Amino acid sequence: MTDPGELLQQTIDRFWESVPPTWNRIRTNVRGIASERFGVTVEQFHILRHIRKGVASVSELAEAKGTSRPAISQAVDVLAGKGLVSRRQDAADRRIVRLELTEEGSGLLSAIFRENRAWMAEKLSVLTPEQMTQIIAALDALKSAFDDRSSDFSR
Amino acid sequence: MTDPGELLQQTIDRFWESVPPTWNRIRTNVRGIASERFGVTVEQFHILRHIRKGVASVSELAEAKGTSRPAISQAVDVLAGKGLVSRRQDAADRRIVRLELTEEGSGLLSAIFRENRAWMAEKLSVLTPEQMTQIIAALDALKSAFDDRSSDFSR
DNA sequence: AATTAACAGTTAAGTTACTTACGCATTCTA
DNA sequence: TAGAATGCGTAAGTAACTTAACTGTTAATT
Numbered sequence: 001m002t003d004p005g006e007l008l009q010q011t012i013d014r015f016w017e018s019v020p021p022t023w024n025r026i027r028t029n030v031r032g033i034a035s036e037r038f039g040v041t042v043e044q045f046h047i048l049r050h051i052r053k054g055v056a057s058v059s060e061l062a063e064a065k066g067t068s069r070p071a072i073s074q075a076v077d078v079l080a081g082k083g084l085v086s087r088r089q090d091a092a093d094r095r096i097v098r099l100e101l102t103e104e105g106s107g108l109l110s111a112i113f114r115e116n117r118a119w120m121a122e123k124l125s126v127l128t129p130e131q132m133t134q135i136i137a138a139l140d141a142l143k144s145a146f147d148d149r150s151s152d153f154s155r
Numbered sequence: 156m157t158d159p160g161e162l163l164q165q166t167i168d169r170f171w172e173s174v175p176p177t178w179n180r181i182r183t184n185v186r187g188i189a190s191e192r193f194g195v196t197v198e199q200f201h202i203l204r205h206i207r208k209g210v211a212s213v214s215e216l217a218e219a220k221g222t223s224r225p226a227i228s229q230a231v232d233v234l235a236g237k238g239l240v241s242r243r244q245d246a247a248d249r250r251i252v253r254l255e256l257t258e259e260g261s262g263l264l265s266a267i268f269r270e271n272r273a274w275m276a277e278k279l280s281v282l283t284p285e286q287m288t289q290i291i292a293a294l295d296a297l298k299s300a301f302d303d304r305s306s307d308f309s310r
Numbered sequence: 311a312a313t314t315a316a317c318a319g320t321t322a323a324g325t326t327a328c329t330t331a332c333g334c335a336t337t338c339t340a
Numbered sequence: 341t342a343g344a345a346t347g348c349g350t351a352a353g354t355a356a357c358t359t360a361a362c363t364g365t366t367a368a369t370t
Contacts, residue, residue, distance in 0.1 A: 008280065009272070009276070011290055012279065018297060019174065020201070022301045023174060023178050041326075041327085057347080066180075067327090067328070069347075069348065070329080070330085070348085070351095074327075077349090078326095095336045095347040096336095097349095121163050121164070123301050124167065133162070134292060134293050135169070137289060138289045138292075139293070141286045142290060143173035145282055146176075146177045196355075196356085198356070198357095212318080213318070214319080222356090223357075223358065225320070225358080226358075228318095228319060229321095229355095229357085248317095248318085248366070250318040251319085252318075
């Protein structure tokens with residue numbers, strides 16, 4: 001119907017209209033749950049989340065979160081102090097510190113997610129099944145478009 | 156095909172898989188442009204963005220950004236010091252400080268957006284027009300689901 | 311009309327999460 | 341085996357936030 005370039009611009013417009021406020025609300029919800037009920041910050045929550053996803057060394061975490069290694073190192077220090085994360089030297093390469101969630105850390109992360117999911121489910125329940133399947137496909141496409149591996153030939 | 160509750164859970168899963176990393180990359184791109192080329196932080200960029208959208212008082216900004224009034228007041232102070240934002244007392248209610256972008260602030264915001272849009276356009280160009288229209292509809296639905304006005308009867 | 315309450319914004323003091331620069335230990339490489 | 345590269349941590353400083361307390365302005369109560 002319209003030319004492809006304009007459609008692209010529209011997509012970008014819609015992204016900037018929709019994603020920041022939506023992400024902001026969800027972040028606020030997580031912050032409330034994480035800090036008021038479990039005494040961790042949103043940033044700490046995100047680190048726990050990445051560790052559980054398998055991003056389990058300081059460098060990988062820094063890369064994934066787009067911050068510096070010292071920032072992660074310090075954050076992990078706090079989390080280790082709270083007993084939520086354990087550091088263990090890698091047997092094969094002793095420079096690497098393998099990060100793992102402790103039982104408590106894992107439980108805490110699950111508890112935060114559980115409460116957040118309940119809240120999100122309530123919000124999303126206004127959508128039709130068709131809208132949901134559309135959202136799933138759209139988010140998948142968006143993620144792949146901005147994925148590091150695509151259109152990066154510098155390695 | 157599947158029951159509606161499971162579809163909802165899938166939607167939430169996909170949200171958490173896709174939105175944080177995508178938003179993170181875009182934020183990193185904006186940070187690079189804003190800080191290296193224009194000497195402002197991402198947070199300052201977001202405040203400029205909100206002001207241009209018409210969120211033009213300290214309280215409204217705090218509400219929109221989900222932070223405290225002092226945080227905004229301080230950030231605006233920095234932006235005013237850089238000559239990017241002007242404060243003007245509202246004529247009708249002199250408690251209110253009306254915020255406006257200066258010519259320089261407006262130009263800087265546009266310049267950041269221009270560069271970011273070019274980068275986003277390149278990334279999104281791998282998508283088909285069908286995927287783009289789908290993304291537009293999906294983001295719209297997502298935004299409306301998490302909008303403040305829906306399912307909030309406390310006013 | 312005077313007093314009180316509510317509101318908009320700022321200031322102050324302290325905290326958290328980040329940054330860069332540097333150092334240490336370990337592993338890879340020439 | 342020396343030197344470079346890698347992974348992590350420490351140190352010092354900065355940016356952005358928090359809560360508490362304050363000023364000035366408007367609205368509400370009586």
